[in-house]
Amino acid sequence: MTKQALVFLSNGCEETEAVTTIDLLTRAGINVTYASITEDRQIECSRGVTILAQKVFSEVNNLDFDVIILPGGLKGAENFRDSQQLIEKLKQAHQAGNIIAAICASPAMVLQHHNLFPDAYMTGYPETRDAFKHWKSDRVYFDAQNRVITSQGPATSIDFALKIIEILLDKKAAAQVAAQLVLPQGIASYQ
Structure with a gap:
């Protein structure tokens, strides 16, 4: 059965992190859906690149995915942090045993801010290190017990x-x- 990945997008998200992840997972044969956290498909990323999301939040909210992915970018991470429906979706996915993956500012601004993985070891943008209870300096880290990948x-x-x-x-x-x-x-x- 083909694995299902959901990449959330928000205005201000980091385009390199979003597009690289979408591309490489697609190359691996993973079915990747990229969706806006709002009802607007057009996303203006942190450096002005515009991405047209395939779906909007309401179209993916009740679907299950093997992994939910949050690119970084300061403004994008803030938008993720402030989206109560997104936080609820992350909690439900984690409770179902699915993987949560976040990169750059998102591990600190979303996962740590909402204390979603209180015992997990994580990494993130180096300047956010003080936000973490359990910091790893690796380029990418998978905390297997908590099923969270950070970079x-x-x-x-x-x-x-x-x-x-x-x-x-x-x-x-x-x-x-x-x-x-x-x-x-x-x-x-x-x-």
């Missing part, structure tokens, strides 16, 4: 996406996607 920022987007692929599918699938890329040193190639 640090735009340049770790590939690490983030490959880790999601590894956890949803396996290391072989991550290696197959990694082989299609010209990866810089420091990114796990899974070879």
Whole structure:
């Protein structure tokens, strides 16, 4: 059965983190849906790139996904933090045993702010380190017990996406996607 991923988008989200994750998961054969947290499909990202979301929140709210993904970007993370319907969706997904993945500002501004994973080890944008109870300095980190994947920022987007692929599918699938890329040193190639 094909794995299902949901990438939430918000005005001000980080386009590199959103698009890289969508692209790499799609390459792995994961069915990726990207949806606005509001009822407006047009998203203006943090650097002015416009993305047209496939869905709006009301169209995905009652659907189940294997992973829910939050890109960062300061304004985008603030919008995620302030969306009570999104926070409720994250809580329901976590209670159902699904994975939550967040990168850059979102681990601190959303997951930590709402204390969604009080005992989880996480990483995030390095300047947000003080917001974390249990900090990891890794480029990407999977807390298996809490089923949460976090990563640090735009340049770790590939690490983030490959880790999601590894956890949803396996290391072989991550290696197959990694082989299609010209990866810089420091990114796990899974070879």
